Amino acid sequence: MQTLKISRELENRGHNVFIFCRQDSTLAVEGEKQGIAVAPVFFKGKNYFRKVYRTYRFLHREQPDVLHTHLSHDLWVIVPAMKIAGSRAKLFLTKRMASGVSKKDVLHRFLYNRIDRIFAISNYIKTSVLNTCPVPDKRVVTMWNAISPETYQYKPGDRAAVREEFNIDAGTMVVGFIGRFSPGKGQPEFLRAARIIKQRIDRPVTFLLVGGASYGEAEHEKEIRELAKQLSFTDDLIFTGFRKDIPRVLAAMDVLAFPSHEESFGNVLLESMAMKVPVVASDSGGVPDIVKNGETGILVPPKDAEKLAAGLLDLILNGDKRVSFAAAGRERVEKYFNLERYMDTLESFYH
Numbered sequence: 451m452q453t454l455k456i457s458r459e460l461e462n463r464g465h466n467v468f469i470f471c472r473q474d475s476t477l478a479v480e481g482e483k484q485g486i487a488v489a490p491v492f493f494k495g496k497n498y499f500r501k502v503y504r505t506y507r508f509l510h511r512e513q514p515d516v517l518h519t520h521l522s523h524d525l526w527v528i529v530p531a532m533k534i535a536g537s538r539a540k541l542f543l544t545k546r547m548a549s550g551v552s553k554k555d556v557l558h559r560f561l562y563n564r565i566d567r568i569f570a571i572s573n574y575i576k577t578s579v580l581n582t583c584p585v586p587d588k589r590v591v592t593m594w595n596a597i598s599p600e601t602y603q604y605k606p607g608d609r610a611a612v613r614e615e616f617n618i619d620a621g622t623m624v625v626g627f628i629g630r631f632s633p634g635k636g637q638p639e640f641l642r643a644a645r646i647i648k649q650r651i652d653r654p655v656t657f658l659l660v661g662g663a664s665y666g667e668a669e670h671e672k673e674i675r676e677l678a679k680q681l682s683f684t685d686d687l688i689f690t691g692f693r694k695d696i697p698r699v700l701a702a703m704d705v706l707a708f709p710s711h712e713e714s715f716g717n718v719l720l721e722s723m724a725m726k727v728p729v730v731a732s733d734s735g736g737v738p739d740i741v742k743n744g745e746t747g748i749l750v751p752p753k754d755a756e757k758l759a760a761g762l763l764d765l766i767l768n769g770d771k772r773v774s775f776a777a778a779g780r781e782r783v784e785k786y787f788n789l790e791r792y793m794d795t796l797e798s799f800y801h
Contacts, residue, residue, distance in 0.1 A: 492524075506531040
Protein backbone atom coordinates (compact mmCIF):
# COMPACT_ATOMS: atom_id res chain seq x y z
CA MET A 451 0.00 0.00 0.00
CA GLN A 452 2.76 2.44 0.91
CA THR A 453 4.78 1.58 -2.20
CA LEU A 454 1.76 2.22 -4.40
CA LYS A 455 0.92 5.48 -2.63
CA ILE A 456 4.49 6.82 -2.94
CA SER A 457 4.74 5.76 -6.60
CA ARG A 458 1.50 7.55 -7.42
CA GLU A 459 2.67 10.74 -5.72
CA LEU A 460 6.01 10.62 -7.56
CA GLU A 461 4.14 10.27 -10.86
CA ASN A 462 1.98 13.27 -9.93
CA ARG A 463 5.17 15.26 -9.37
CA GLY A 464 6.40 14.52 -12.88
CA HIS A 465 8.80 11.65 -12.24
CA ASN A 466 9.01 8.55 -14.42
CA VAL A 467 8.21 5.62 -12.11
CA PHE A 468 8.43 1.84 -12.52
CA ILE A 469 7.22 -0.55 -9.83
CA PHE A 470 9.40 -3.67 -9.45
CA CYS A 471 7.09 -6.55 -8.49
CA ARG A 472 5.73 -9.93 -9.46
CA GLN A 473 3.56 -9.97 -12.57
CA ASP A 474 0.63 -11.61 -10.80
CA SER A 475 0.84 -9.58 -7.60
CA THR A 476 -1.77 -7.23 -6.17
CA LEU A 477 0.79 -4.44 -6.47
CA ALA A 478 1.12 -5.08 -10.20
CA VAL A 479 -2.65 -5.13 -10.73
CA GLU A 480 -3.28 -1.97 -8.70
CA GLY A 481 -0.30 -0.17 -10.25
CA GLU A 482 -1.58 -0.83 -13.76
CA LYS A 483 -5.07 0.32 -12.77
CA GLN A 484 -3.62 3.65 -11.69
CA GLY A 485 -1.52 4.02 -14.83
CA ILE A 486 1.86 3.39 -13.21
CA ALA A 487 4.36 1.37 -15.25
CA VAL A 488 5.00 -2.09 -13.82
CA ALA A 489 8.33 -3.92 -14.20
CA PRO A 490 7.58 -7.60 -13.41
CA VAL A 491 11.19 -8.58 -12.78
CA PHE A 492 10.27 -10.88 -9.89
CA PHE A 493 8.39 -14.17 -10.15
CA LYS A 494 7.42 -17.22 -8.15
CA GLY A 495 10.10 -19.84 -7.88
CA LYS A 496 13.65 -20.21 -6.62
CA ASN A 497 15.64 -19.38 -9.74
CA TYR A 498 17.74 -16.67 -8.10
CA PHE A 499 20.07 -16.08 -11.06
CA ARG A 500 17.13 -15.53 -13.40
CA LYS A 501 15.79 -12.83 -11.07
CA VAL A 502 19.16 -11.10 -11.03
CA TYR A 503 19.41 -11.35 -14.83
CA ARG A 504 15.93 -9.90 -15.41
CA THR A 505 16.68 -7.03 -13.02
CA TYR A 506 20.04 -6.42 -14.70
CA ARG A 507 18.37 -6.26 -18.14
CA PHE A 508 15.89 -3.66 -16.90
CA LEU A 509 18.61 -1.53 -15.28
CA HIS A 510 20.79 -1.74 -18.37
CA ARG A 511 17.90 -0.73 -20.62
CA GLU A 512 16.21 2.03 -18.55
CA GLN A 513 19.21 3.48 -16.67
CA PRO A 514 17.16 4.67 -13.65
CA ASP A 515 18.48 7.47 -11.43
CA VAL A 516 17.01 6.07 -8.22
CA LEU A 517 16.13 2.63 -6.90
CA HIS A 518 14.01 2.51 -3.75
CA THR A 519 13.13 -0.83 -2.20
CA HIS A 520 10.67 -1.37 0.64
CA LEU A 521 11.84 -4.91 1.41
CA SER A 522 15.40 -5.60 2.53
CA HIS A 523 15.30 -9.15 1.12
CA ASP A 524 15.18 -7.65 -2.40
CA LEU A 525 18.71 -6.32 -1.90
CA TRP A 526 20.00 -9.82 -2.67
CA VAL A 527 18.71 -9.36 -6.23
CA ILE A 528 19.01 -5.61 -6.72
CA VAL A 529 22.58 -5.00 -5.55
CA PRO A 530 24.22 -7.75 -7.68
CA ALA A 531 22.12 -6.64 -10.68
CA MET A 532 23.27 -3.04 -10.18
CA LYS A 533 26.87 -4.22 -9.96
CA ILE A 534 26.65 -6.21 -13.21
CA ALA A 535 24.86 -3.37 -15.01
CA GLY A 536 27.37 -0.81 -13.78
CA SER A 537 24.46 1.22 -12.44
CA ARG A 538 25.30 4.47 -10.69
CA ALA A 539 21.75 4.93 -9.43
CA LYS A 540 21.19 6.00 -5.86
CA LEU A 541 19.80 3.17 -3.75
CA PHE A 542 17.37 3.66 -0.88
CA LEU A 543 15.79 1.17 1.50
CA THR A 544 12.71 1.76 3.62
CA LYS A 545 12.72 -0.51 6.65
CA ARG A 546 9.23 -1.34 7.86
CA MET A 547 9.88 -4.36 10.08
CA ALA A 548 12.24 -4.91 13.00
CA SER A 549 14.83 -7.66 12.75
CA GLY A 550 16.10 -9.87 15.53
CA VAL A 551 18.87 -11.32 13.38
CA SER A 552 22.33 -9.77 13.09
CA LYS A 553 23.23 -8.82 9.51
CA LYS A 554 26.82 -7.75 10.07
CA ASP A 555 28.51 -10.59 8.18
CA VAL A 556 30.59 -10.10 5.02
CA LEU A 557 27.73 -10.70 2.56
CA HIS A 558 25.39 -8.28 4.27
CA ARG A 559 28.16 -5.69 4.40
CA PHE A 560 28.47 -6.01 0.62
CA LEU A 561 24.73 -5.35 0.24
CA TYR A 562 24.35 -2.56 2.77
CA ASN A 563 27.48 -0.66 1.71
CA ARG A 564 25.72 0.05 -1.60
CA ILE A 565 22.76 1.78 0.10
CA ASP A 566 22.79 5.58 0.14
CA ARG A 567 20.13 5.96 2.86
CA ILE A 568 17.92 3.75 4.97
CA PHE A 569 14.55 5.21 5.92
CA ALA A 570 13.17 3.76 9.17
CA ILE A 571 9.41 4.23 9.58
CA SER A 572 9.78 4.85 13.33
CA ASN A 573 12.47 5.41 15.95
CA TYR A 574 11.81 1.86 17.12
CA ILE A 575 12.77 0.56 13.66
CA LYS A 576 15.77 2.90 13.48
CA THR A 577 17.11 1.40 16.71
CA SER A 578 16.59 -2.09 15.28
CA VAL A 579 18.47 -1.16 12.08
CA LEU A 580 21.44 0.27 13.96
CA ASN A 581 21.58 -2.79 16.23
CA THR A 582 21.39 -5.41 13.47
CA CYS A 583 22.63 -3.89 10.19
CA PRO A 584 26.18 -2.88 9.15
CA VAL A 585 25.44 0.83 8.62
CA PRO A 586 26.58 3.99 10.42
CA ASP A 587 24.08 6.20 12.20
CA LYS A 588 24.43 8.99 9.60
CA ARG A 589 22.95 6.78 6.87
CA VAL A 590 19.77 5.91 8.80
CA VAL A 591 16.92 8.43 8.89
CA THR A 592 13.55 8.19 10.59
CA MET A 593 10.78 8.93 8.06
CA TRP A 594 7.31 8.34 9.42
CA ASN A 595 4.54 7.04 7.20
CA ALA A 596 2.15 9.74 6.09
CA ILE A 597 -1.39 10.29 4.83
CA SER A 598 -3.29 13.00 3.00
CA PRO A 599 -5.29 14.68 5.81
CA GLU A 600 -7.75 16.19 3.34
CA THR A 601 -9.07 12.71 2.52
CA TYR A 602 -9.99 12.20 6.18
CA GLN A 603 -12.76 14.69 6.85
CA TYR A 604 -15.60 14.08 9.29
CA LYS A 605 -19.04 13.96 7.67
CA PRO A 606 -22.10 13.73 9.93
CA GLY A 607 -23.90 11.80 7.20
CA ASP A 608 -21.27 9.05 7.34
CA ARG A 609 -21.65 8.71 11.09
CA ALA A 610 -25.41 8.32 10.83
CA ALA A 611 -25.25 5.95 7.83
CA VAL A 612 -22.72 3.55 9.37
CA ARG A 613 -24.57 3.49 12.69
CA GLU A 614 -27.80 2.78 10.89
CA GLU A 615 -26.09 -0.04 8.95
CA PHE A 616 -25.18 -1.74 12.23
CA ASN A 617 -28.35 -0.72 14.09
CA ILE A 618 -26.53 1.46 16.63
CA ASP A 619 -28.54 4.23 18.33
CA ALA A 620 -27.34 7.82 17.94
CA GLY A 621 -26.81 8.16 21.71
CA THR A 622 -24.72 5.00 22.10
CA MET A 623 -21.00 5.33 22.71
CA VAL A 624 -19.00 3.37 20.09
CA VAL A 625 -15.52 2.03 20.85
CA GLY A 626 -13.73 0.57 17.84
CA PHE A 627 -10.85 -1.66 16.87
CA ILE A 628 -9.44 -1.71 13.32
CA GLY A 629 -6.91 -4.29 12.19
CA ARG A 630 -6.20 -7.70 10.70
CA PHE A 631 -7.15 -10.79 12.67
CA SER A 632 -3.52 -11.62 13.24
CA PRO A 633 -1.70 -12.74 16.40
CA GLY A 634 -0.20 -9.76 18.18
CA LYS A 635 -2.81 -7.24 17.04
CA GLY A 636 -4.50 -7.35 20.46
CA GLN A 637 -8.05 -8.51 19.75
CA PRO A 638 -8.15 -10.70 22.90
CA GLU A 639 -7.15 -7.74 25.08
CA PHE A 640 -9.76 -5.58 23.33
CA LEU A 641 -12.51 -8.12 24.03
CA ARG A 642 -11.50 -8.55 27.68
CA ALA A 643 -11.29 -4.76 28.14
CA ALA A 644 -14.75 -4.43 26.58
CA ARG A 645 -16.14 -6.93 29.09
CA ILE A 646 -14.59 -4.98 31.97
CA ILE A 647 -16.12 -1.74 30.66
CA LYS A 648 -19.59 -3.31 30.36
CA GLN A 649 -19.34 -4.46 33.99
CA ARG A 650 -18.35 -1.03 35.32
CA ILE A 651 -20.72 1.41 33.61
CA ASP A 652 -24.44 1.47 32.90
CA ARG A 653 -24.46 3.74 29.84
CA PRO A 654 -24.88 2.03 26.44
CA VAL A 655 -21.58 1.17 24.71
CA THR A 656 -21.16 -0.81 21.48
CA PHE A 657 -17.85 -2.30 20.42
CA LEU A 658 -16.91 -2.54 16.73
CA LEU A 659 -14.29 -5.07 15.60
CA VAL A 660 -13.29 -4.02 12.08
CA GLY A 661 -11.12 -6.28 9.95
CA GLY A 662 -10.72 -9.79 8.63
CA ALA A 663 -8.18 -12.58 8.51
CA SER A 664 -5.41 -12.49 5.93
CA TYR A 665 -4.23 -15.63 4.15
CA GLY A 666 -3.37 -18.33 6.68
CA GLU A 667 -4.96 -16.53 9.64
CA ALA A 668 -8.51 -17.93 9.52
CA GLU A 669 -7.88 -20.09 12.58
CA HIS A 670 -6.91 -17.06 14.65
CA GLU A 671 -10.13 -15.27 13.65
CA LYS A 672 -12.07 -18.36 14.70
CA GLU A 673 -10.37 -18.20 18.11
CA ILE A 674 -11.30 -14.53 18.52
CA ARG A 675 -14.94 -15.20 17.70
CA GLU A 676 -14.97 -18.10 20.15
CA LEU A 677 -13.51 -15.85 22.87
CA ALA A 678 -16.32 -13.34 22.23
CA LYS A 679 -18.86 -16.11 22.85
CA GLN A 680 -17.11 -17.15 26.05
CA LEU A 681 -17.27 -13.54 27.29
CA SER A 682 -21.04 -13.53 26.66
CA PHE A 683 -21.24 -10.64 24.20
CA THR A 684 -24.54 -10.15 22.40
CA ASP A 685 -25.66 -7.19 20.27
CA ASP A 686 -23.13 -4.89 21.96
CA LEU A 687 -20.22 -6.44 19.99
CA ILE A 688 -20.21 -6.26 16.19
CA PHE A 689 -17.79 -7.99 13.82
CA THR A 690 -17.90 -5.82 10.68
CA GLY A 691 -15.52 -7.88 8.55
CA PHE A 692 -13.02 -6.28 6.17
CA ARG A 693 -13.92 -2.68 5.19
CA LYS A 694 -12.48 -0.42 2.52
CA ASP A 695 -14.35 2.66 3.79
CA ILE A 696 -12.24 3.23 6.90
CA PRO A 697 -12.88 7.02 7.12
CA ARG A 698 -16.66 6.36 7.13
CA VAL A 699 -16.34 3.67 9.78
CA LEU A 700 -14.16 5.93 11.93
CA ALA A 701 -16.81 8.64 11.68
CA ALA A 702 -19.18 6.31 13.53
CA MET A 703 -16.74 5.81 16.43
CA ASP A 704 -16.16 7.86 19.57
CA VAL A 705 -12.92 6.19 20.69
CA LEU A 706 -10.41 3.86 19.00
CA ALA A 707 -8.50 1.12 20.79
CA PHE A 708 -5.09 0.10 19.42
CA PRO A 709 -3.81 -2.71 21.67
CA SER A 710 -1.17 -4.12 19.30
CA HIS A 711 1.62 -5.90 21.17
CA GLU A 712 4.57 -4.51 19.17
CA GLU A 713 3.74 -2.44 16.10
CA SER A 714 6.42 -0.99 13.83
CA PHE A 715 4.26 2.07 13.22
CA GLY A 716 0.44 1.97 13.12
CA ASN A 717 -1.17 3.70 10.12
CA VAL A 718 -4.66 3.32 11.56
CA LEU A 719 -3.61 5.67 14.37
CA LEU A 720 -2.93 8.39 11.80
CA GLU A 721 -6.30 7.75 10.18
CA SER A 722 -8.12 7.84 13.51
CA MET A 723 -6.41 11.04 14.66
CA ALA A 724 -7.07 12.69 11.29
CA MET A 725 -10.77 11.81 11.72
CA LYS A 726 -10.67 13.36 15.21
CA VAL A 727 -11.27 10.05 16.96
CA PRO A 728 -9.20 9.93 20.20
CA VAL A 729 -7.13 6.80 20.75
CA VAL A 730 -6.02 4.49 23.53
CA ALA A 731 -2.95 2.61 22.32
CA SER A 732 -0.22 0.26 23.50
CA ASP A 733 2.96 1.99 24.59
CA SER A 734 5.22 -0.16 22.42
CA GLY A 735 7.12 -0.26 19.13
CA GLY A 736 6.61 2.82 16.96
CA VAL A 737 3.34 3.89 18.60
CA PRO A 738 4.91 6.55 20.89
CA ASP A 739 6.18 8.33 17.75
CA ILE A 740 2.55 8.92 16.80
CA VAL A 741 0.54 9.24 20.01
CA LYS A 742 1.61 11.75 22.64
CA ASN A 743 0.36 10.45 25.97
CA GLY A 744 -2.05 12.86 27.64
CA GLU A 745 -2.08 15.19 24.63
CA THR A 746 -3.38 13.31 21.58
CA GLY A 747 -4.33 10.03 23.27
CA ILE A 748 -3.62 7.63 26.10
CA LEU A 749 -0.78 5.08 26.12
CA VAL A 750 -1.13 1.90 28.15
CA PRO A 751 1.12 -1.14 28.68
CA PRO A 752 0.73 -3.80 25.96
CA LYS A 753 -1.05 -7.10 26.74
CA ASP A 754 -2.84 -5.51 29.73
CA ALA A 755 -6.64 -5.64 29.33
CA GLU A 756 -7.22 -3.98 32.71
CA LYS A 757 -5.11 -0.90 31.84
CA LEU A 758 -6.65 -0.79 28.35
CA ALA A 759 -10.13 -0.78 29.89
CA ALA A 760 -9.11 2.00 32.30
CA GLY A 761 -7.83 4.17 29.46
CA LEU A 762 -10.96 3.60 27.39
CA LEU A 763 -13.20 4.33 30.38
CA ASP A 764 -11.32 7.57 30.97
CA LEU A 765 -12.28 8.77 27.49
CA ILE A 766 -15.78 7.28 27.49
CA LEU A 767 -16.65 9.18 30.67
CA ASN A 768 -14.80 12.42 29.87
CA GLY A 769 -16.28 14.28 26.92
CA ASP A 770 -14.01 17.32 27.34
CA LYS A 771 -10.92 15.12 27.15
CA ARG A 772 -12.23 13.42 24.01
CA VAL A 773 -12.74 16.80 22.35
CA SER A 774 -9.29 18.04 23.40
CA PHE A 775 -7.50 14.89 22.23
CA ALA A 776 -9.44 14.90 18.96
CA ALA A 777 -8.36 18.43 18.05
CA ALA A 778 -4.74 17.86 19.12
CA GLY A 779 -4.60 14.57 17.19
CA ARG A 780 -5.78 16.14 13.95
CA GLU A 781 -3.29 18.99 14.37
CA ARG A 782 -0.42 16.53 14.94
CA VAL A 783 -1.24 14.57 11.79
CA GLU A 784 -1.38 17.73 9.70
CA LYS A 785 1.96 18.92 11.08
CA TYR A 786 4.07 15.76 11.21
CA PHE A 787 2.39 13.03 9.12
CA ASN A 788 1.29 14.97 6.05
CA LEU A 789 1.94 13.15 2.77
CA GLU A 790 2.86 16.36 0.96
CA ARG A 791 5.60 17.06 3.48
CA TYR A 792 6.77 13.43 3.31
CA MET A 793 7.12 13.62 -0.47
CA ASP A 794 9.07 16.89 -0.25
CA THR A 795 11.55 15.21 2.10
CA LEU A 796 11.78 12.09 -0.06
CA GLU A 797 12.48 14.14 -3.19
CA SER A 798 15.21 16.05 -1.39
CA PHE A 799 16.98 12.77 -0.59
CA TYR A 800 16.56 11.53 -4.16
CA HIS A 801 18.14 14.72 -5.52
